[in-house]
Amino acid sequence: MNIDEPLRTAPRSALSGTHGDDPEFMRSAHARLVTGQIDDTTRLDRLTELTARLLGASTSQVSIISEVQMVVGASGPAAPAKLEASPAEDSMCTVTVNHGSPLAVHDAARDDRVAGLPPVTSGAVRTYAGVPLRVGGHVVGALCAYDSVVRTWTEDDVALLELLGEAVTAELQLAAVEASYSEDRQIWSVAVEAAGVGAYDWNLHTGELSWDDRTLELFGVERNHFDGRIETFSSLVHPDDRDRVTQAWQNTIEQCGVLDVEYRVVPPEGPTRWVLARGEAYPGLSGRAERLVGAVLDTTQVQEGEARIARVLEAMPSAFFSLDREWRFTYANARAQQLLAGVSGDLSGHVLWELFPQAVGSDFEVHYRHAVESGEPVSFEAYYPPPLNAWYEVRAWPSPEGLSVYFLEITDRRLAQEELARSAERGSLLAEVTSSLTSTFDTYQAVGRLAQLLVPRLGEWCIVTLVDHNEPFTQRDWRRHLRDIGLWHADESRRHTLQRYVDLRVSALSDDSYLARALSGERSVLVADRAHEQVTATLQPGEARDRYLELEAENVAFLPVRGRGRTVGALTVGRRRGMPAFTPDELNTLVDISARAGLALDNARAYAEQRDLAEGLQRSLLTPPPDPAHLQVAVRYEPAAEVAQVGGDWYDSFLQTDGSVVVVIGDVVGHDTVAAAAMGQLRALLRGIAVTTGEGPAAVLGRVDSAMPTLQIDTTATAVVAQVEQTSQEVEAGTVRLRWSNAGHPPPIVAVRQTDGSVVTEVLEGDGPDLLLGIDLGVERAEVVTHVPLGATVLLYSDGLVERRGQSLDDGIERLRATLADLVAEGCDLDTLGDQLLARLLPDRPEDDVALVALRLRQPVASSD
Template sequence: MDVTDRTVVSRGRSLGDRAAAQLRGDRDRVAAAQRLRPYRDGSGLDRLATLAAHLLGTSGSQVSLLGATQLVAAGTGAAAVGSTGPLEESLCTITATLPPGEALVVSDAAADERVNTLPPVRTGVVGAYLGTVLADAAGRPIGALCVFDPEPRPWAPSEIALLQQLAASVVTELELSTLVRQYEDDRVRWELATEAGEVGTFDWDLTTGQLIWDEQLITMFGYDADDFDQTIDAFNARLHPDDEAAVSEALQHAIDTCGDFDATYRVVRPDGETRWVHARGRALPDHQDSAVRLLGAAFDITGAREAATLVTRTLEAMPAGFYSLDREWRFTHVNAEAERLLQATRDELLGRVLWEAFPDALNSVFEASYREAVATGQPIAFDAYYPAPLDGWYELRAWPSPDGLSVYFLEVTERRRVQEQAERAAQRLAILASISADLAGGLDQHGAMAHLPELIVPALADFCIVTLVDPDGRPRDVGSWHRDPGKQALLERYTRVRLDAMPADSPAAVSLRTGRQNRCPGSVVIDMLAPGEARDLAAELAPREAIVLPMRGRNRTLGLLTVYFDAESPILAENVATAQEAADRAGMALDNGRLYSAQQQLAEGLQRSLLTDPPEPDHAEIAVRYLPAAEAARVGGDWYDAFMQPGGATMLVIGDVVGHDTEAAAAMGQLRGLLRGVATYSDAGPAEVLRGLDASMTTLQIPTLATAAVARFEQTAEEYRSGVTRMRWANAGHLPPLVIEPDGTVADLTEWTGDLLLGVDPGVRRRETVLPLRRGCTVLLYTDGLVERRDSDLDAGILRLREALMELSDLPLQELLDELLERLVQGRPEDDVALVAVRLHPQDGPRPAEAGPVRIPPTVPPDPALDPGFEQPAR
């Protein structure tokens, strides 16, 4: 949706002023916004605002309520929570005047004439803005949910849809907060009514004799807090002498039976005034069924009879329903609020049996709970639904009395509706979060797609199938899940045969071509299938409706998410929208994976193109390996090289340019080419080659650092006859080579430290080391990615390498390198790995087959092994 195409800015009056005037003119809307202001703790709104900023990747978010002014109810970033401001200075005011279902989409606020005059844009707080309207149950706009960044940015359709889904959760949270405030007000009114009725409470500890009265009762008996000594004697001192025997008998009976106390008596106050008091209480037993406490309440009934007592007036004033039942379950009292909630008058209810007046209460939680309270003598609390004509949810508190049962209840239908809506919204967001975590958890996108149906079912649908489009354009079902475990095997069989049985105009085929959502009755899907196994299986699955949701990438449809609903399941619009969001996220993940794979292959191909095949001098077998890092861009600065110099010597090179990116790869290509040129033109030894490379880097102004080790293998005719080859090598800050002797031992060359890195000082003096090698030796040069680990030091890595080489020394050279990579990095190194190795086969026999054919440049003189009379000069 492109909001910019729908909004026209009038001349002479800013869009913000016009929007503010429009909102202020709607008094019902202003009242609705005021009513839905959050109650006390706004943590629920804060979490939703934070979630909006997190999911859309913005620096700020805001929940605004638009009454006569703007109130920032929640937010992150630059949003000043709790602040108010003029409507005409807010982008949210413009958002709230948009038609339902639209959003205010601003990619570049400074360039957008609708908003660029508003203070948040002029001050640089808002550079990009996305907002959607918050509407109450009547459809009136009460505010806006928005996200924003200080810098311009585009907004994707999926981001707009996600913000609109979050807006529904924000409205739900506001409605729930309003209900909490209403219930808190009701509770306060109940306390005030109790105080107005002047009901006092008492607690008599029969073990210690302490008698505790509340302030109401102390005042009722004419005491004050200082002269009431908290004993039964204080009670008896105020009791009228004519009532003392009856009250004492009632108290003793309650104590002896652990039963109820019920008495009406007179109190003689110090000023001589006599007051009538009615008291009720109950004796509480210990584990041996002996009374240890007597709890109760008392109220002054002077000057009135039972029908006009303060308790009755209190019950009538309560904002909650109240009724009492006798021991035969007949109504004995019904207050005004109970008449309204039960939809019946007192005249219709008093004297009637509860089960006859409300027959649906029989064999339900109402009957079970009421009978339990009467049987146990304990209060009970529960929530329950009563069907039509009441058709509502109720919160009930029932407590037994000597006369029967008293019930206090509230209708909580709206609260239940809001809570269930909030739970469903939270469940949908949790599903999307799980899907995002699955898709971001690894590079195996097809595995994540196969698991996707298990996240969709049963929360959003009864069963589900995921289809992916192969690189050749053919659709293929890769995953499915059914809420009924008994039908899972049936569904899996259906996914194996259904695509071949579908016609070209099937809903799935149409969605793949058009990239649009497609809904179809289940019977139509079955009839479309060609007669055979697929149709029979579909008929057995028996979906009521199928909805095909495309998995859209950037410019094409990459797959389908098809959700199915059984006959008894409702199809909720919010569930379908959530499933489509899941499909969109899966499509983008697939597209990102495709782009990553293409980039990965291109980068690796470029890297390998810079690393050429080694030569094949006689009786010297050379093997190379390059393995890019598993978590990098798959290009870097590691390189190997092997070539022959004009004088006939073979030279091996290993190097590592500092860095792990395309710049390092480019620098590596330059250094490798320079080193080759210096070595092949000058026919110089390793130290001179490194010195020449360092000088060339300075002259050509190549701003990089690198390590390198160069080994040259030389042999005179005499050395040839004695079966010895000399290795002359120089090291510019690189790891030393490892030599495997013919008997499998590995020479320790770690004490041969390297010289300064390349690119630091071109005038540094380079050193050479000469090592005579018997024919049959193997020499390995490697980069640090083979031995370095985040959890161990370099020395431990080199030790692991030496141990592996000793165990693998009898393998052919190519197999040795492959097994080495598998053992040390499991084929997925943390850093790039380059290897070059040479095995000096004995020269007293034919060239081994595993060394390959002789392949040397035409300018290189023959090897002594080919012409024993040839005398190669020593180097």
């Protein structure tokens, strides 16, 4: 700013404007308001004394200019009377007010702007420097220094006078604020006199509230008596203010916004005082506020302006500097000098863009210029490269004088956030891998899909290899035990190249290949430099080597997939030239994933072995059905998904001595080896009774009931026994008799295909099922005869086919009925029908075992009258 630039003065008649919309009228009104509230000039006198001493002038004064001049503070031998009106047009401060910016007059007698004013013509003033004072957006007066001898004012003199003018402005603003409060709010006048600033940091995640020493002093609490709880803070807030303060910080947290609240504090000892709290809520990765950080200002006592400014700025934990409108540093506190010492030892007087050239075009310049152009404060985070090499959190406030900037170095916090983000990404990936490995029966398929999960997050391409032999490296032909079950490339155009390499690579691998080294040991093998050359050297010449070179791999990691004491596979993850090398964290993540895949594969192998054992045990208790020429019988058994969980479901089909076919479906209560053993006993008992007695279903079930206590079969079971019969008349009519009895079991279903292709189904319920076997030895069991046409399908099944969590038994039977009708309508043969019923009705992981018997009459049976 050129301190000697020509004045742009308003007409003097503007000082007497009388219209409310006249800017000069409003300015004068503000000036009168300020003047009317000053009855003690002590503090302003001290500021003028300080001004005169610092500038080396004999006299300094503070003038408020309305229609008249009122001196409200002065020091020096030529100081005029205070709090007495004098003509405004005779004052040099009026010229400063009209100018609206600093005015420096080196030789007043030779300066046309002021030469004719009485103070100059009288010889009292030969040199003058003044700065405007703004209150409420209006220039209300001036702070000036003058002398009776000629002198030259420097840029530094004017800059210092501006800083002192800020202190005077603060005092004038305080007077204006004091005037706006009623007597019952006089505590406000005490509050705004505060100069000390305290800092607080509330961790919303842990609940810990941290106060610095100044804040503890403001609240009247000793450090060893403060427990860091928000409840303790609330207890120190005045009861009448507590709800309001609580609502203010709750709103700030919910909106991740800015806190600005003033309230009363009741210390354990001493008088109540007012504090002004300001802060900002900072969000975490979730977007919700995780920390509320800010400052508290004691607004109870106003200290001298010059000391207040220096103490606040120098004691702040934040760094602070101010820029003029030409982007030149006018002030920097000690913290700012310390943080920016890597660029310059002294910032004052330097142009920002010259001292920090890499700020040009960066977020710093964008936000600073936006603040100045828009007049709005800005907050942002930005990085400055070496020599500072640091992240900063910056807040900048524009003012008529330039820009005020507060900033904190947040490099450690930023690095911690980045590490947290990497950890979250790692955790998310591991969760996806775990979910993929555990969400399907086909673990081998899930492991094969790992390649798509790892690319592109951990590599550009990935190959998943399975080892089919426990110890392949003890044999010369170890390669034949390797099987690549999954691959993926981030670049779709290169997937064919990777696929072709995978198709050819196993036979091209040498015995000392990196894959062989990884498979033969327990540690990963990392080729961290020139992998395209090093890996190529372990491949036999040919197409596999050529395809690998096309991948342009620069970094490749080979990781063994280990089960329990054995290598079950390998992961190969590659990155091309130009991509960063694997970091230790990324390698640890890959090792973790390979370990999870190894355990999943090992568990899958053990699960398959145990499930096969359980299923084999169950199936060994069941026998194939007979295959009479006149009747087609299909049986199915599906074990539960749980490992080694044998069940009590069984089926049976056999011939009686008269040629009748008997079919049985049953379910012993329980899902363990005891239930399986009881099932075997009941099945054999029922079969033996039915064959030796030749009796009907109800009688057979009754005899089984009677025999169970004698044979010490201590269990309960459900069962349906059905007998297929036919007389000569029924042969002619094309029907058969299905004689059946139900002991608490889900009812059989009959499906008949009509001539028009539609299917009619019937659930054989009779009068309802009887009691379970093993409940009441004296129960009289019912027997029902149902006439069924030739070609009809009869289905007997266990409850595992129709019972589900969240589904009633009736809904399950209705679903089975509809599915059976669809399959019969489709013309499925009996074996296909059994397979499709299981495929369409069972979940991926059935919780119960299932048995079913399907019958279809294909020609007349031997007559039995």
